[in-house]
Amino acid sequence: MGALPDREPPVGAEPYKRPDQAPPLFAVPGARSEPAPASPPAPVPPKAAPRPAPPAAQSATSVEPASEEKTGGLDLDKVTALRAWAVEHLRPPDLLNEASPGLKGLWEQALKGDHLPDNRVVRVAEVARLVVSLPVIGAAVLLAWSCVSAARQAALALAVLAVWVLASTLVSAVTDLL
Structure with a gap:
């Protein structure tokens, strides 16, 4: 064996395939798979019984409804919806299997504004945010490239x-x- 690859396959091996017979390679995979359905929130452990207040203080305090006492004043439906949103939108990027978007793509997406509500103020704010963010992102990409x-x-x-x-x-x- 020399510095150049052998033209013929080793004895007993299958012949080399032509490039047009190779499977297609994609730099960016297709759409993400749907996230797993959100599991219900963990049950809230029961609170310890409060210590009895002195008799003078008991008459001055008001009695809270029992439903707020059990959930700590939280609306469990809103908590579940917030958790489902966070699982879908706040997951870290898959750096091993997906390419990060380029700066040009981020800029074009902000200018197009398809991911934003139909509000001019929100769209201008998104472009202003990117004017600040793109140099920071560019510096981070340059640092990663240099490493x-x-x-x-x-x-x-x-x-x-x-x-x-x-x-x-x-x-x-x-x-x-x-």
């Missing part, structure tokens, strides 16, 4: 050092002029 190899890390460190020197030189020049 792949030592050469990239060195190049990024040199670039950051150059920007730092340039910025500090400009700031000191401006302060000297003032």
Whole structure:
């Protein structure tokens, strides 16, 4: 065996397949599977009986309804709905099987606004949020990209050092002029 791959398969092995016979490869998988139905919330443990108040304090306090005492004042239907929403929308990304959206895709999605309510204020607020978020996301993606190899890390460190020197030189020049 040399540096180049063998043209013929090893003896007794199946012949190599042509590229058009290979299964299709997709960089981004299809739609996510439906999340599992939300399980009911864990039962609330019963509270310990409150200590009796002194006789003078008992007459001044009002009696709370029994239903709020059992649930702690929470509406269990709202808690269940909130938990189901959180399970669906607040799950962490699947970094191993799904590609993250690009900055251009995020920007186009915000400009299109299909995922937002039909309210101009909300859509403008989403674009304003992305104006702040996209540089942060871009810096995080650049940092992740540079961590792949030592050469990239060195190049990024040199670039950051150059920007730092340039910025500090400009700031000191401006302060000297003032």
